[in-house]
Amino acid sequence: MLTHVNATVQGISTIRALSGEDFVTKEFENQQSIYNSNWLFYGSSSIALSFFVDLTCFLFLSFTTIFLILYGKDSIPNAGLLAMVLTQVVGLSALVQFGIREIIETSTQLIAVERISRYDDLEEEDKELDESEDKEYYMSPDWPNRGEIKFYNVSLRYDNILPAVLRNLNFNIESREKIGIVGRTGAGKSSLIAAIFRLYPVEGKIEIDGIDTRDIPLTLLRSKIAIIPQNPVLFAGTLRQNLDPFGEYDDHVLNEAIHAVELKDSTNTINDLDYQVISGGTNYSVGQRQLICLARALVRNNKILILDEATANVDFQTDDLIQNTIKKQFSHCTVLTVAHRLNTVIDSDRIMVIEGGLLVEFDHPYVLLQNPDGIFFKMIYQNGNKDFERLKIIAYRRYMGLNDIS
């Protein structure tokens, strides 16, 4: 119920815009009913427990009193001592109740400890996936400085009982190439990204700048590749902490990165390094959060940048801004862009079409558009003839090495 109230407050403008007040109120009543029934049950149980304890204590007190009246004369020598015994027994009721309540409270709180210990028992990812242990790896400290990616017979399955979602992928991505990755929903585009980051065990070999990613510790591998996801998450703290969580860079480096990605608004406050970011980054728009991720990648000087449907949630203007920033600031990097909007990737150096976990097409977009039976051709053509002609011209100009047209 509390989550519902929170979500309602955050989304109040959407609810009003869609006249969803009745629906939300009804949902609130349902949640409140569940919430209250739990509290009622909790209250009733407490009262029942108190009654039961009181009853037990009353029976014990009655029994003790009767016993002392009948047999206490011989064992207890004076009336003062007798009175003290009775007073202690009367006080016992409150003490027993307090004791039982404390036991219940402790066992409730222990649930939190149990949760922590459950996390503690989880198998560490490093042990399961980090095959680099005990392996020697020889690489320069600035690895990867070229950003070449090679896949050799790469397959990926999420579970041993499930079929592979990537099947025998073989391809080379050259240094500084801009690759667009397209395919239908569920084709395996995000799985390909997961394979590069080694989020799951991968069969086959993935090399980055000639080094097998299995030979590199996971944390090192992941720190060398920048990714901009669809919904970037920022942490509560200052903008500085979000750009440089480990305090490794000078302010001028951070400011340069912010300037390069053109993070600004009309008030010019959101690009201040001391600007306070709310948990999740909700005081930035999605596009601005993505620009912050780009700035982070610039600060770290990553040679490989991956955009996983990064611009799917932003308007065309922000999409353009992000694409232009990437073109300007990441021209020396290898950029892989997973996109549903085909005009986002039409001016890539090559387009990779994934279908059912297989690499079915991989060439310059203009070349792919020459094949009317090709999947890429059909994907673009189904958006309409006008769009097709426009995208074909952009692909052609890129193919001929001419400047971009807007």
Ligand SMILES: Nc1ncnc2c1ncn2[C@@H]1O[C@H](COP(=O)(O)OP(=O)(O)OP(=O)(O)O)[C@@H](O)[C@H]1O
């Ligand atoms: N964590 C997971 N566990 C099991 N199967 C998964 C998991 N993630 C994805 N899959 C399966 O892998 C296949 C490929 O999914 P993937 O997310 O790579 O597709 P995609 O091309 O990125 O799709 P979309 O365009 O919708 O994001 C799908 O059939 C999906 O059901």
